[in-house]
Amino acid sequence: xxxxxxxxxxxxxxxxxxxxxxxxxxxxxxxxxxxxxxxxxxxxxxxxxxxxxxxxxxxxxxxxxxxxxxxxxxxxxxxxxxxxxxxxxxxxxxxxxxxxxxxxxxxxxxxxxxxxxxxxxxxxxxxxxxxxxxxxxxxxxxxxxxxxxxxxxxxxxxxxxxxxxxxxxxxxxxxxxxxxxxxxxxxxxxxxxxxxxxxxxxxxxxxxxxxxxxxxxxxxxxxxxxxxxxxxxxxxxxxxxxxxxxxxxxxxxxxxxxxxxxxxxxxxxxxxxxxxxxxxxxxxxxxxxx
Numbered sequence: 001x002x003x004x005x006x007x008x009x010x011x012x013x014x015x016x017x018x019x020x021x022x023x024x025x026x027x028x029x030x031x032x033x034x035x036x037x038x039x040x041x042x043x044x045x046x047x048x049x050x051x052x053x054x055x056x057x058x059x060x061x062x063x064x065x066x067x068x069x070x071x072x073x074x075x076x077x078x079x080x081x082x083x084x085x086x087x088x089x090x091x092x093x094x095x096x097x098x099x100x101x102x103x104x105x106x107x108x109x110x111x112x113x114x115x116x117x118x119x120x121x122x123x124x125x126x127x128x129x130x131x132x133x134x135x136x137x138x139x140x141x142x143x144x145x146x147x148x149x150x151x152x153x154x155x156x157x158x159x160x161x162x163x164x165x166x167x168x169x170x171x172x173x174x175x176x177x178x179x180x181x182x183x184x185x186x187x188x189x190x191x192x193x194x195x196x197x198x199x200x201x202x203x204x205x206x207x208x209x210x211x212x213x214x215x216x217x218x219x220x221x222x223x224x225x226x227x228x229x230x231x232x233x234x235x236x237x238x239x240x241x242x243x244x245x246x247x248x249x250x251x252x253x254x255x256x257x258x259x260x261x262x263x264x265x266x267x268x269x270x271x272x273x274x275x276x277x278x279x280x281x282x283x284x285x286x287x288x289x290x
Contacts, residue, residue, distance in 0.1 A: 001255040002224055006262055007149055013269035016148070017061055020276050024062040027283065034283035035064035036094045036120065036275075037086045041079060041105065042072035047098045054096070057272050063279060066092060076105045080113050087115040093286055094120035094279035117286060120278040122174065131177045138278050143175035145270025146207060146228045147182065153259055154205075154226060158183035163200055165189045165216065165247070166209035171230055175207050196220075208247035218252025227253055227260040230267050 024034060036058050040051045051067065058065040068082060079097075086095045095118045101107050111119075116126040122140040130137035150157060162184040166172035176186045189199045191210070200206055200220040208216045209230035221227060231247030246263030253260055261267050 002258055004254045004257050005153075005259045007153060007228075007259055007266060009145070009149060009261055009266040010269045012149060012152055013145075013273040016270070016273040017057065017276065020273070020280055021061045023280060027280075027287075027289075028062060032283060032287050032289075033062075033064050033091075034093050034279050035066060035091045036096065036279045037066040037068065037089075037092045039068045039070065039079070039082065039086075039095070039097045041070045041074050041098070042102050044100070047100075051098055054272055054275065057276060058279070061276050063276065064091060072102050074102075074105075076109070079105060079110060083110060083113045087113075087118060092118065093283035094118055094275075096121050096275065118282055120275055120282055122278065123169070128169065128174070131174060134181065138282060139178065140170055140174045141271045141274035141278060142171050142209075142230060142267060143178055144274040144277070145267055146175055146230065147178045148274070149228065149261065149267070149270060150205060150226065151182070156182075157205070159185070160204040161185050161187075161202055162205040162207065163187045163189055163203035164207045164209065165196070165200065166207075166211075166230070168209065171209040172207075175209065179205070179207075210247050212247055213245050214247070214249040216248040216253075218249055218254075218256050221248075221253055221256045223256055224258040225256075227257045228267060229261050229263055232263060232268060 038051050038054055055065045055067055086092050095114050097110055111123045116124045119127055119138050122138045127137040131139050162179045164172050164176045167188055167190045176188050179186050189196055193199055197220040201222050203222055203225055205226050207228045213233040213235050227248055229246035229248040233245050234242045235245055237243050244264050
């Protein structure tokens with residue numbers, strides 16, 4: 001039986017925030033204060049917690065935080081006008097519009113209105129296209145966090161077989177692009193894949209991003225593989241209440257996987273740290289500092 005190493009995303013995220021804070025301090029000494037604007041529309045409780053955490057960590061790293069909280073019935077035109085004002089504001093280097101948006105607002109229209117140079121979520125079609133053709137881009141924070149964890153654990157990823165389960169624009173597709181950039185051999189699998197367990201068993205690196213609780217079973221994992229569990233699912237406990245689980249059956253994976261991220265405490269903390277990393281990158285590029 002393999003001794004499975006638990007990847008501590010919380011610790012790596014704290015290290016990354018420390019590195020970012022030191023670089024921000026250097027920029028502030030030169031008169032540049034990176035600024036992140038977060039826009040929240042409506043009262044979604046999970047989004048409110050997430051936005052609060054983003055704001056707190058932005059300030060802890062020495063950046064400027066601009067929060068815009070709008071009522072759920074905000075007109076699409078008013079939201080687009082706010083985004084345009086933030087595009088034009090030189091104090092704002094990164095813009096994030098918290099998803100999901102209320103049903104009467106076209107999310108793609110809003111995301112495509114954000115200046116690609118300030119698109120720290122990496123969702124704009126220009127950034128997606130640049131990533132796809134191998135150019136420098138602002139890339140989605142969660143897959144960026146996954147690759148940072150993998151490189152810190154494994155060093156070079158060149159030549160490794162990676163299977164990404166999930167094909168979303170937010171995680172699956174950009175994760176595959178980033179792994180290709182690291183010279184992995186990449187397969188994107190999904191719910192329609194024939195023999196999904198068999199595909200997963202070929203992976204040296206298995207990234208699970210499907211949003212289905214514990215879908216990936218222990219016997220789907222190649223012995224010694226590194227498993228990155230992106231899923232965050234809330235399920236009922238038999239004794240009442242709820243608990244968080246990933247897309248991987250964690251207990252089954254232990255003793256088979258060589259390394260695995262837990263839920264919570266794995267990929268989740270990396271997402272906000274990478275948002276701050278993207279904001280720092282955007283600020284430097286806008287200032288002509290590379």
